[in-house]
Amino acid sequence: MFQKIKEATKNNFGFLAIAVLLFWLKTYLAYQLEFSLGVEGLYQQFLLFINPLAATVFFFGLSLYFSNTKSRHRSLVVFYFLNTALLFGNILYYREFSDFVTLKTILGSSAMMGGLSASFFQMLEWRDLLYWVDFFFIVRLYWKYRPSFATKPPVKKRTATAVLISALLIFSANLSLAEIDRPQLLTRTFDRNYIVKYLGINVYTMYDGIQTARANSVRASADGSDLAPVLDYVEQHYTEPNEALFGQAQGRNVVYIHLESMQQFLIDLELQEENGEINAVTPFLNELYHSSDSYSFSNVFHQTAQGKTSDAELLLDNSLFGLAQGSAFTQLGADNIFQAGPQIMKSHGYTNAVFHGNVGSFWNRDNTYKSMGYDYFFSSETSYNLTPENSVEYGLKDKLFFQESIQYLEQLPQPFYSKFITVSNHFPFPADEMNTVFDIPDTEDTTINGYFNTVHYADQALAEFFQYMKESGLYDNTMFVLYGDHFGISNSRNRTLAPLLDQSSVMWGDYDDAMVQRIPLIIHVPGSETGGIQDTFGGQVDILPTVLHLLGVDTSTHIQLGQDLLSSEREQIVAFRNGNVVSPDYTSIGPAVYDTKTGQMIFIDPNNPSELSNEIDHLREAAQQQLHISDQILNGDLLRFYTPSNFERVDKQAISYLDSPQRLRENLEALGFENTSLMGQNNSQSTVDLYQTDAPEFPGNQPLDTNSLLDEESE
Template identity: 45%
Template sequence: MLFWLKTYLVYQTEFTLGISNGMQKFLLALNPLPFGLLLFGIALYFRGKKSYWIMMIVDLIESLWLFANILYYREFSDFISMAIIKSSGSVSNNLSLSISQIIHTSDFLVFVDVIILTLLLAFKVIKVDYSPAKRKGALLITVVSILLFAVNLSLAEKDRSQLLTRTFDNNYIVKYLGLNFYAGYSGYQAYHESVTKSQASSKDMDKILTYLKKHRADTNMAYYGKAKGKNVIIFHLESFQQFLINYKVNDEEVTPNINKFYADNNTLAFDNFFNQVGQGKTSDAETMLENSLFGLPSGSAMTTYGTTNTFEALPAILNQQGYATAAFHGDVGSFWNRDNTYKSWGYQYFFSENYYQVKSGYKIGYGLKDKIFLKQSTKYLEQLPQPFYAKLITVTNHYPYEIDKKNQAIEKTTTGDNTVDGYVQTARYLDQAFGEFISYLKKTGLYDKTMIVVYGDHYGISNNHKKAIAQLLGKKSVTSYDLAMFQKVPFMIHMPGLQGGINHTYGGEIDVMPTLMDLLGLKNTDTVQLGNDLLATKRNQTVIFRNGDYVSPTYSKIGSTVYNNKGQVVTKKLTKAQRKSVAQKEAYADKLLSMSDQIITGDLLRFYQPKWFTKVNKSDYNYKKTEALKQLNQAQVKEQTSLFFNNNKKSTESLFVTDAPELK
């Protein structure tokens, strides 16, 4: 009872778990019980003093685990994983403040029950029962603990589906299943990673390098180096699909600002660009975008491997070329394990929720509303020494696509599907925020000095809404091919002087990194990238989905069905040569997915690095607000190339004009 009480109080007072409904409140109170009963119940199988001291040892270990997580969470807004403990260097690097600065006297209250009960036992206030152990009672406690966990897990999955398969955030695991379960779960993950990595060798990497050398697309010299030395801004359009471009509701454009940007003479827009995410959704998109590696068959590569793996990511490459690198996100830093993964990828700065002012009404769903987020981001963006690489992740256009009435600027669609019909309203809000941000870039002069990359990370409307999708597309019904084509998302590259237009090549998120590297004039002949430059004249246009399906300009395979480029089923109508072509595409898809899984699960990049690249040292980065802002200030004083310095040390925040009603 004492253990349950102190755990629950720590949940409420020391951790920010985002409890948002009655079910989550119930599970928070329930989840310390199953494993608490299981572990304490071990003592009931023994008799006499041994039983009591086993219970006290369990309580002490549990209390130490609770205490350690209080300290770690206070510093990093995350829980200690077994992978972190295993790599002791990571722990020491992460504990940027001394224990004396982190610790609070009240933290030691978690040991009060241990101390009191130990004294009561020692002075025989609690008298030891020497009667034989009641094995049936002990077994009953074990069975009850297992049944309680089954109930806990069932209710958790009902409230948050795919909780364990996708693993969004350690906070979610603790909120739903408890700190004890999290310890075991992270231990299993660490063990699985360790076994896989121990079986990998440099020979595995050599085979992949040989394959990539033969299949790398040639650079299009007409575009190579066109953006050399330019700033790079990656603008993340959350859950934004290609069909929204020029889409109208009641003859009104849903996204007029993005449409204008898409059609600009200096914008390269790709109209056959597909999202290729799996269960990792946004984290998969980021992994592909900045590493040219696929996500995992299940779960998230960022969550499972982001802390410990070796990467050769775009932020690290650019950082070593003199770029300042930063990511901006108005949600907690631990979501998708960004606070650890971004260090592995070489991001110098990560401006997450604790860098922003958050008031009532400022947040919706997964973080700050886009207009408020972008407005506040300017005070950090203007301080980055130029050239910089900055990624801004918006969140308002996220499922379930609901937004307060004062921020609604367009009517809903009328498909009758409640999930789908609100989609255009949050998309319009995102479009307005995007327009305000572009206006700011123009006013400050950054617009002319920057390559602006805009992309949709994954679908907004899943294939489960077939009837609504058919209505949106003006069709009576949709086929599997239609649904595959519905996976298109925008990808645009804008820069003054860039020869723009609509590019029809088939590609996906896996191809972004090599495309940007060629535009930036960066050596890209010996990197480990599974995509190829979208601007290359001779490139494989087979776009691979995480489940092994693929689409291409000629034939597409969805499940076991082959379609031609008109969406007609041709599985049984192919000539011998055509069957060979389809088989080659299928083999290509299997090969790339297999290689990607090998690279990530085996941590194969630890065995290879180009001569010009230096491996990332995660201890170089500190995302604690006070330390990071101190480093940022020192960097801009040293370089004196930031927008702030170029503006005579005057802030440009006032140049970001927004109509966000919350700020009026």
């Protein structure tokens, strides 16, 4: 066998054939081990097996155009490395995000790729050696037999072209077979898994590049006439606010708290710790969730895609979806016109600020926030003192973050519209001995073990922050909006998680993966006593109109794609960027349909239309329309052609975040007696000393009893 390999390597096409065969088999192995592509039956399995062949022959065949034989073989080694790097990059990306890398992610989303590099070693598995051993084998063959390459004549150009044509013919056959099983695969695809499953990961990458170029041309060709279908959609889907609740929080401060990687299953979850005690994972959030002053939602889902945290912010501040590919923050944020919550509330006399203990350029926030109308951005460059002891990979630890933010919060003129972005509960959920506060029995997955510890820590940080808000006097005049941004535990880990949720790992399936995408949403209005747990179905796109209506803001002239979660008129259709849809009755995941209440799969005969199949089609079409309208708005920058009533556009040139603390102080001095900040009301006396934290990095502190803080309010 080795003799045959030796002889083949010396042959003009033998080295190419060995490379094609090895990479083809490696790709198929990766399909089986790393990706959940929903392959069903022998036919789809056959398509999965053959789909790497065409692209592999094509790309490796490009090496034949080098006239010099050594250069030809050397270029083949380079092509082999690049294709392996692309495959392995997708493996790591999919392992954490259950998705494939897009061109926009590679070229534009340095934040996402930076996040991957930060947790690179955490994601590696022993089997990853399988994806590189063949490359080193190819390098070994090249190095050993390169002297013999010089004796071989160059390949004729027409022969090289014939190889590429054969690759295209193989692809055409592959596509034809795929179209039999999935008609209009390339024209109606909304799930990247389908492209990879039927045509391969390299074809998907090329397809994604074409789609990206097409999207970039949309903005250049857009004009005001493109806004007509958008306005029609918004008018048809606008829901009147709950009359009894409209304006309930009018004039109050607004504090958004961005709960990094929080999922709804954490609420009321109790686990047995290693010492045998059974304790709640999130005791403070549980109390807040069940408070009569909280509108708490049990069926709200995150709707983020590749933009993850930045997608969540886009949804929350604009009631628009993130892009299907990459992050809107990094691709469009600096240039697009937005009608975001901060700028809307500025028209009502609000000061706007964001607090984040990380660098301002992460997710391009320092540019995108200007487009959204935030007056101040307090980031690690200007406002926080980060050290190796008080920070994690993504910024300042939550307890220190809230404590250090108070010096700026107390100076904000009231009413203010603010957002706190936490980071401690972020993948890979590292074990931090100083802050290890929740010990559960070890699972086989250290990521899951660490998750419950960092979640518990984040819950304690929230309790400390709320205690300060009460002590300082800000609590009673503030509406708090707490929301999870996206999943913390990826789908690839859910089977390990299942027993901790009293579910079966064996029975866990796609339906369960969809249901754990619920995130906490708690709108806390102190003193309202009209709250309760709402079972309405919704997503992050619905939060902004809900908040604005509670603040007494008429949104009927604004372009927002969500619907008030407290309105009786809402449709309760939850759209996801991957094409899945959830409603109170049905859950559509790819071609499969489930009963949302029971999780039972529902059989729908595509060849026999019925009332049920029509209802499912309507559900899917409604979700796709909402996503399409959002894409039209963002890709075409259509909001530049429309200004709602009582709204003033952002002057980005007038906003600078280079030194937000100093600029805030200067603005307060200019206000003089009109200073409405907390410090201004306290005769310039700071309230920072009222903040108590048991963070071990903060010297001299006594541990804070965070249990039953909300009980003080009800007594």
